[in-house]
Amino acid sequence: MTISETVNASARSSQKSSGRLPPGDVEFYHREGYALFRQPVFAPQQFERLRAIFEENLARYGHDDLDTMHLRDARLLEFLLSDEVLDLVEPVVGPDIGLWSSHFISKPPRVGKATPWHEDSAYWNGLISTQEGICTVWLAMDEATPENGCMKVIPGSHANGFSDYEEVDRAGNIFPTQIKASQFDANRAVYFSLQPNQCSLHEARMIHGADANTSDTRRAGYTMRYFPTTSKVHLERIPWPHKIWLARGRDHAGNRYENRNKMTTKRSDDETATRS
């Protein structure tokens, strides 16, 4: 284990599981690499506001250009930095949380491409000091089913994070590569059917993907991604313009956050923590 992995592990083991995930689900997440939250994440009106922002951006940019939308539309930060989401993330990431990224992944009816089997960690290799502890909240914007291409995962596959990949047909897939079939047993896949405003959480090293949308209904999800701030984000190595936010707690790794000087932590409710 590297030093930063050790710090991450100890941050997690000392955390309270007082958030929105029951302790059993937290333990399941660490063992299997994912958790399902089949309750409304946001209050109905708040979710409708998020959906309206999503529809506006979809109409403006199209299905294929919705990555890191919060860098273009600051209204999304209300949701990405909300207690509703961070209270789900804290029990698995720990008390000190950074906002790593976000992406609306929208698959239109009938023509939506597949998300090939992959590990997020393989795509982020070298951009952050460790992939351990990074968590994605996948919020269903539409109902997600096996027919319209809901998320699918291989339980317990988050030990490695760097499988062998091969090229895949770009026309039918949203990424250019997939994990070689010999590396895992696809028959063990678990499909995440979700209602709108419910979510799943998965660990960055988890093997996961989604089938093409062969149904008559759209499948859109909002991926909200978080890292433990014991990890160092190498912004200078990220080959696209990127920014990170301190979402909760404090930094341990000398990261440069967009909101570094204006963070109010939830834990110290009345206290505004000014950071230099």
Ligand SMILES: O=C(O)CCC(=O)C(=O)O
């Ligand atoms: O929504 C999808 O199709 C895939 C999502 C995904 O790969 C992720 O959240 O990391």
